[in-house]
Amino acid sequence: MKKLEEVYNIIFHTEIIKGSRLLFYFLFSASYISHIFLRKLPWLGKAIKYLFSPFPENKFIIKNKIGIFVVKPFNDSITISSEYFEGRLIPWLEISKNKETFLDLGANIGRYTILAHAKGYQKSISVEANPYTYALLKENINLNNIGNSAILKQLAVGDAERDVEFETNSNHLGGGRIVGIDSNNPGWDMKNVVHMNTGDHIIRECGISPNKISFVKIDVEGFEYEALSGMTEILEMMQKGCCIMLEISDRKDKEVKQLLATNHFILQQEIESNYLFIKA
Numbered sequence: 516m517k518k519l520e521e522v523y524n525i526i527f528h529t530e531i532i533k534g535s536r537l538l539f540y541f542l543f544s545a546s547y548i549s550h551i552f553l554r555k556l557p558w559l560g561k562a563i564k565y566l567f568s569p570f571p572e573n574k575f576i577i578k579n580k581i582g583i584f585v586v587k588p589f590n591d592s593i594t595i596s597s598e599y600f601e602g603r604l605i606p607w608l609e610i611s612k613n614k615e616t617f618l619d620l621g622a623n624i625g626r627y628t629i630l631a632h633a634k635g636y637q638k639s640i641s642v643e644a645n646p647y648t649y650a651l652l653k654e655n656i657n658l659n660n661i662g663n664s665a666i667l668k669q670l671a672v673g674d675a676e677r678d679v680e681f682e683t684n685s686n687h688l689g690g691g692r693i694v695g696i697d698s699n700n701p702g703w704d705m706k707n708v709v710h711m712n713t714g715d716h717i718i719r720e721c722g723i724s725p726n727k728i729s730f731v732k733i734d735v736e737g738f739e740y741e742a743l744s745g746m747t748e749i750l751e752m753m754q755k756g757c758c759i760m761l762e763i764s765d766r767k768d769k770e771v772k773q774l775l776a777t778n779h780f781i782l783q784q785e786i787e788s789n790y791l792f793i794k795a
Contacts, residue, residue, distance in 0.1 A: 521597075521599045524599070525593060525594065525599065526539075526543050526544065526593075527540070528579075529577045529579050529593075529597075531576075531577055532576040532577060532578055533574075534573065534576065539575050539577075543588055543593055545589075546588045546589045546590075546593075573587065574586075574587055575587070576658065577596070579596065579597060579598060580598040581596060581597070581626060581629060581630060582626075582629040582630075582633070582655070582658075583655070584624065584625075584651075584655050584658070585651050585655060585658070592688060595624055595626055600626070601789070603786050604760070604789055607758070607760050607784070607791050608627070608634045608636075608730065608760075609634055610783070610791070610793070611729045611730045611756065611757050611758045612729075612754070612755070612757060613729050614631075614634065614729055614730075615636070615727045615728070615729045616636065616637065616639065616640065616718075616723055616728050616730075617631035617632075617636040617638070617640075617729065617730050617732070618639070618640050618642075618714070618718065618731045618732070619639060619640065619642065619732050620642050620672045620714065620731065620732065620735060621642070621643065621672070621732075621735045621736070622641035622642055622643040622652055622667075623643060623688060623734070624648060624651045624652055624655055625641060625651075625652045625656055627732050628652075628661075629656075629659050629661065631730065632659070632664065632665070636729065637664060638664050638665070638666070639661070639665045640666045640668065640718060641656070641667050641668070642668045642669075642672055643667075643668075643670075644670060644671040644672075644691055645683050645691040645707075646707060648683075648688045648691070649669040652667060653667055666721045668717060670711060670717065671693065671709050671710070671712075671738075672713070672714055672717070672733075672735060672738070673693070673711045673712075673713065673744075673745055674745040675711070675713065675745065676712045676713065676716065677710075677711055678708050678709070678710055678711070679693050679694070679709060679710075680693070680694040680707075681694065681707050681708070681709045682694050682705065683705045683706070684705075690736060692735070693738055694706065712745075713745030713746065714731075714746035714749055715745060715747060715749060725748045725749045725751070725752035726752040726753065726754060728753055728757065729753075729754075729757050729758075730757060730758045730759075731746075731749065731753075731758070731760070731761075732760045732761070733759065733760070733761035734761065736764070737766045739762075739764065739767070739771050740766075740767040740771050743771060743774050744774070750774075750775075750778040751778060755795065756793065756794060757794045758783075758792065758793050759775065759794075760790070760792075761789070761790055761792075763790055764788070775792050778794075780792035781793055781794075
C-alpha cells in the first residue's frame with residue numbers, strides 16, 4: 516500500500532513543465548505496470564512495453580522537491596528523480612564538515628549532484644558511464660542552472676585506464692556495469708565499449724586537488740573496490756570530517772570496508788546496502 520501511495524504521489528503530484536499532462540499520466544502508469552511484470556513475469560512486461568513501442572518517444576520535463584528533470588516512460592527516470600527514492604539518504608549530504616567539491620561516481624541522471632548543489636556544495640564532478648543516461652545527466656544539470664559549477668565526464672571509474680565493455684539495462688538507468696561483474700543477471704540488454712579511468716586521474720584532469728574533495732558518492736554496481744583502488748590520492752588527502760557514501764554489493768564487501776578503514780574512514784551510518792563513512 517505504501518508503494519502504491521508513493522507511485523500515486525510521484526505521478527500526480529509532479530509539476531509538468533513540458534509535455535502533455537494527460538499523456539504523462541497514461542504513459543507512466545503503463546510504465547509502472549510493465550515494470551511490475553518485468554520483475555514477476557518478464558515475458559508479459561516485455562509484451563506490454565512492445566505494445567507501446569509504436570508511440571513516438573516522449574520526453575517530459577518535470578519539477579519536484581529535488582529539482583527539474585527530463586524523464587522518459589518505460590525506464591526508471593521518474594522514480595530516480597522523485598523525493599521518495601532513497602529519501603533516507605538525503606540528510607547524509609549535510610554531514611561533511613565542509614562543502615567544497617562533491618564527487619559523484621555513478622552519477623546516473625544527476626539526482627545527487629543536483630541535491631549537493633542545493634545543500635551548498637560549491638563545485639561538483641559527476642561521472643557516468645552509460646551514454647544514454649549521461650545524455651539525461653547533461654540535460655538535467657543545465658535545467659537546474661548549475662552548469663557553471665558542475666563538471667561532467669562520460670567514463671567508467673576503476674583502478675586503471677583502459678577501454679571496458681559496459682552492459683546496460685534499458686529499463687534501469689542506474690543498472691549499468693562492467694561486463695563480467697554479474698554475468699547471471701538476465702536484465703542487461705545493451706552493450707557499449709566505454710573508456711575507464713581512475714578517480715585520481717579524473718579530478719586532476721578537472722583541475723581539482725584531492726584535499727578539496729569534501730564528499731564522494733559511489734554507486735557503481737559491484738565495482739566499488741576497483742573504483743576505490745583508483746582513488747589513492749583522494750582517500751589519503753581528503754580532510755578530516757569529509758564523507759564517502761557508497762552502495763556496497765556482496766562482491767568484495769570486506770575488501771571495500773578494509774580499504775576504507777586503512778585510510779582512516781569510520782563507518783558512521785548504514786541503511787540497507789548503503790553506507791556512510793567519515794574521515795577520522
